[in-house]
Amino acid sequence: MPYVARDDHGQITEVQERETEMAYEQVALDDPELVSFLSDGLGQTRIREELEASDLEFIRVIEDIIAVLIDKRVFMLTDLPAAAQDKLARRYKLRSKLSDLSGIVAEHEDIMLP
Structure with missing residues (x-):
């Protein structure tokens, strides 16, 4: 069962596979609030935003990998x-x-x- 984090109004803001500091409340997979959160696009929008933010960080990782491969004359x-x-x-x-x-x-x- 997933764990959820909630905002000050009690709305689900995050879903995690494991318990975290923020997502400590366990809910059933068929919980209507969870189903709504995952299907209404808000959860997907947040995930996309987090992916876009991590893309910027990941670009630097790729740059570093390319530099190492060039330094080691792999290519x-x-x-x-x-x-x-x-x-x-x-x-x-x-x-x-x-x-x-x-x-x-x-x-x-x-x-x-x-």
């Missing part, structure tokens, strides 16, 4: 399609600029980089 950057090469090159340049700024920013505590 070359030129093995990728031209469009992928261009996108990676653009991201590497932007990250390099951000790294260059970190020394300047370190001297000014009031400036924070993402």
Whole structure:
């Protein structure tokens, strides 16, 4: 049986397979509130939003994997399609600029980089 988290109004806001700090109330799979939450699109919308947010984080993971594979000479950057090469090159340049700024920013505590 799944575990749910609720908001201040008692509405289901999250469903988990296992008990968590927020989702500690166990409900039956056929619970009308749970069925409504999962079928009305709100649950799916939240899941999509979380996936989109994690996509941004996962992009960095993929970049790091590509860099490791290139460093280990498993494959070359030129093995990728031209469009992928261009996108990676653009991201590497932007990250390099951000790294260059970190020394300047370190001297000014009031400036924070993402």
